[in-house]
Each structure stands twice: as structure tokens, then as C-alpha cells.
Amino acid sequence: MSGVRAAARTGLRRTAPAAERAWSADPYADALHAGRGPLFLRRADGWLLPLDVERWCAEADAADLEVLRRCEGTVLDVGCGPGRLVAALGARGHRALGIDVSEAAVAHTVGRGGQALLRSVFDPLPGTGRWGTALLVDGNIGIGGDPAALLRRLAQLLAPGGLLIAETSLHPDVDERVLVQITDANGTPGTPFPWARVGTPALLRHAATTGWHPTDQWSTSERTFVSLRRE
Numbered sequence: 001m002s003g004v005r006a007a008a009r010t011g012l013r014r015t016a017p018a019a020e021r022a023w024s025a026d027p028y029a030d031a032l033h034a035g036r037g038p039l040f041l042r043r044a045d046g047w048l049l050p051l052d053v054e055r056w057c058a059e060a061d062a063a064d065l066e067v068l069r070r071c072e073g074t075v076l077d078v079g080c081g082p083g084r085l086v087a088a089l090g091a092r093g094h095r096a097l098g099i100d101v102s103e104a105a106v107a108h109t110v111g112r113g114g115q116a117l118l119r120s121v122f123d124p125l126p127g128t129g130r131w132g133t134a135l136l137v138d139g140n141i142g143i144g145g146d147p148a149a150l151l152r153r154l155a156q157l158l159a160p161g162g163l164l165i166a167e168t169s170l171h172p173d174v175d176e177r178v179l180v181q182i183t184d185a186n187g188t189p190g191t192p193f194p195w196a197r198v199g200t201p202a203l204l205r206h207a208a209t210t211g212w213h214p215t216d217q218w219s220t221s222e223r224t225f226v227s228l229r230r231e
């Protein structure tokens with residue numbers, strides 16, 4: 001992991017596209033500093049998806065710990081936010097790295113004792129082709145607005161036979177790619193950027209065409225998960 005530490009110190013990143021600007025902007029950073037929302041992803045038709053900032057800023061809960069129990073080898077937490085999973089993985093003896101495009105998220109993760117890198121999942125990353133597990137939780141299958149492209153990227157990052165644990169929408173029929181803005185209680189509109197939401201059936205369809213095979217599915221009353229193994 002020394003290469004990871006070295007890379008984390010460099011803080012290299014490419015020019016930020018719209019999504020990276022949106023997640024780096026004040027409403028998200030302010031919510032992370034406050035440890036609470038309200039904060040939403042707003043679709044063009046006005047529909048609001050609440051972002052669970054309070055849970056992200058808290059300690060890992062029972063559903064998170066079940067995810068962590070399944071992790072194998074080194075763990076890459078994609079879109080780690082304020083780092084509850086990276087910190088909990090470290091406390092359990094896993095070598096884990098969070099990556100995020102938000103400076104505030106990376107700072108919070110490091111402040112919790114975790115390792116984190118200010119980098120997009122689509123940027124060059126340390127350990128490419130060697131990670132044991134990748135995590136896409138809290139809706140992060142939406143990153144980039146194209147689940148198949150994200151799954152193909154993660155197949156590059158993981159070792160052969162590596163494990164991907166992805167959280168899916170509670171609504172199984174959802175399979176949408178939309179433009180959203182991050183919006184706070186004042187309704188301040190942010191930069192529009194592409195996002196996606198998928199239920200488990202849609203995720204499994206995308207997985208079948210991008211080099212992944214399903215290994216398990218599980219759920220709690222409020223969250224659903226799928227694990228996939230790289231072919």
C-alpha cells in the first residue's frame with residue numbers, strides 16, 4: 001500500500017468535468033462540514049432524491065458492516081464521501097483506499113484516519129488491475145450516469161476474480177440515466193451532471209454485458225445490495 005500512500009500525497013487530478021465541479025461545490029462541502037442535510041439530487045422535472053448526509057457522516061451501521069464483512073483483500077471505496085467505510089475497514093485490518101472528487105470528502109476521510117485520494121474513478125489510479133474488492137455504495141452506481149461504463153471501468157481496476165459490492169435502488173424496476181443538480185434547502189441550483197439509478201435487475205443486465213457474474217444479493221429494510229465477481 002506504500003504506492004497508494006505516495007499517490008495520496010501527490011493529490012494529482014485531471015481537469016474537472018461537470019460532475020466533479022458539482023460534488024466539489026459548496027452545498028455538498030457545507031453539508032459534510034455540518035454533518036447533515038438537507039441536500040438533494042434534483043432531476044430536471046423537479047423530482048428530488050434526498051442525500052443521506054447524516055448517515056454518511058455517522059459511524060458504519062449494521063448494513064455497512066455486513067458489506068465490510070464480505071470484502072476480500074485490498075478495498076477501493078469509490079466515491080467514499082466522508083469516509084465511514086474506509087475508516088471502519090482500517091479498524092478491521094483491511095488495507096483500504098477511498099477515492100472521491102470532493103476535497104471536503106477526502107479531507108473528512110483522512111481526518112477519520114482513513115487513506116483517501118482526490119481522484120475520479122475514471123482517472124489513472126494506483127493498484128489498477130490489483131484491487132481485491134471495490135465498493136459502490138450509497139447510490140454510487142450512479143457515478144458518471146452510465147452504469148455499464150462504470151462497470152467496465154471497475155473491471156479494469158480489480159484483479160481477476162475480484163469482488164464488486166454495489167448498492168442498488170430499493171425500487172427494483174428503476175433503470176434511469178438522467179441529468180441532476182445538487183440542491184440544498186435554499187434550492188440553490190448547482191451544475192447539471194449525469195447520474196444513474198438502477199434496481200437489481202437492471203444492474204444484473206448491465207453486469208452480464210460488461211464482464212461480471214453475480215455472486216449474491218441481500219437486503220435490509222432500507223437498502224439492497226448485489227455482489228459481482230470479475231470474470
Ligand SMILES: C[S@@+](CC[C@H](N)C(=O)[O-])C[C@H]1O[C@@H](n2cnc3c(N)ncnc32)[C@H](O)[C@@H]1O
Pocket residue numbers: 019020023024056057078079080081082083084085099100101102105119120121122137138139140143144
Ligand atoms: C451519493 S454520494 C455517496 C457518499 C458516500 N459513499 C459516503 O459514504 O458518504 C456520491 C459520492 O461520490 C463522489 N463522486 C462523484 N463522482 C465521482 C467520480 N467520478 N469518482 C469518484 N467519486 C465521485 C461524490 O463526491 C460523493 O462523495
